[in-house]
Amino acid sequence: DTAVSQTPKYLVTQMGNDKSIKCEQNLGHDTMYWYKQDSKKFLKIMFSYNNKELIINETVPNRFSPKSPDKAHLNLHINSLELGDSAVYFCASRVTGRDTEAFFGQGTRLTVV
């Protein structure tokens, strides 16, 4: 009964490839996020999305694109992978509102070689 699930858990790929990470939440939340956690452990917000708007952190390269087929899913697609993309990517979801917490998936450890 995983609330927020991501697949795959580990992803090793070569530079230049295109890959996707999937995220699904069964909590009925209306907002989903993608975060990148680099080697320095900083959790940087990449995108937030609800059924009304997508907000993109301006520092995120346009090689990264979120795709949401429905409210329960927010997948992350990455084109032309670079070495610097190696990190742990976390998906999260919450109910839009002032005091609601975010729930996180277990993370996808991406290694670009």
Next chain:
Amino acid sequence: RKEVEQDPGPFNVPEGATVAFNCTYSNSASQSFFWYRQDCRKEPKLLMSVYSSGNEDGRFTAQLNRASQYISLLIRDSKLSDSATYLCVVNIPGNQFYFGTGTSLTVIP
């Protein structure tokens, strides 16, 4: 400038000690505040929300000072199991959920 700033530590304290973490935020329109805990190679999980009146949950006390734009977390009687990274989180208008850099805590026997 980062939305949320934290002292990264590390904090190494003996069992039973009291330890405090502080966090500052830059957006005065920030709406809600949280402390999360992250264990090594795991996802962040909510430790506690932070309310304007301050709140306590067992050995943990969270405080918010809106005038000075900082949040604090106090852990009393530290346990070995408290060893983790503690993340300050701020929710700003536009549904943006920003994390601090995290403060590493190691409780030593």
